[in-house]
Amino acid sequence: MQEYAIIVAGGSGSRMKCDIPKQFLLIKHQPILMYTIKAFRAYSENLNIIVVLPEDQFEYWYQLCYEHSFTEKYSLIPGGETRFHSVKNGLESIDSQAGLVAVHDGVRPIISKEIIADSFEKAARYGTAVVSVPLKDSIRSVETATSNKAEDRTKFRLIQTPQTFRLDWMRAAFSQSYQEVFTDCASVLESAGHPIQMIDGAYENIKITTPEDLRWAEIYLNP
């Protein structure tokens, strides 16, 4: 079955509080987004990779690719207003009707080829495969600082990417109107009526969101 990966990097990185968009920040002299693209290429030479970036960042990205002699093969597609719209733009760039598509955050560079492979295998079997990890800390539901309650953490999972799906299910699900609860693709597929198959992720598969995350990424990444 034809396999696609949509790597979304169309956000503004507001929580990173940095002038340069976070997907371009250097870790050990290489932009974060290049690590992510290389991780997917390491999974398969035949994978169709689609990278989604804000259109006004294309020139800057081309310049970075030149400076870093980055020659991996992928298509570049303009981002949208929210993550949902960026994924949708990536999806619309795919011609084929059948296949599997993995959606991954461009700012999750510490992703292993084993997890990518497992997500494609499970999506081929179940139609959906969403990477997650159990919680390590205790949790409480909170209404106010003084009104809160201990919750059973075994009932929850932290959701990561890749999130991999049958292409036809993805297309139908992303024809729905946007809702604010669509913070990932699993929520979109679920809203379209598909059960979500969870698979094991990894604690080091962090989403680089705030400045301290860069320190962790530095420990795990090698150019």
Ligand SMILES: Nc1ccn([C@@H]2O[C@H](COP(=O)(O)OP(=O)(O)OP(=O)(O)O)[C@@H](O)[C@H]2O)c(=O)n1
């Ligand atoms: N319009 C958007 C918003 C987000 N993303 C991507 O979705 C992933 C997860 O989003 P997040 O970490 O929230 O990135 P930002 O939106 O860039 O960050 P922030 O929320 O701090 O502004 C990132 O790879 C981000 O680039 C995207 O492709 N298009």
Ligand SMILES: C[C@](O)(CO)[C@H](O)COP(=O)(O)O
């Ligand atoms: C897709 C995601 O990374 C799964 O954990 C997450 O939902 C992205 O959320 P964000 O608010 O766009 O960072």
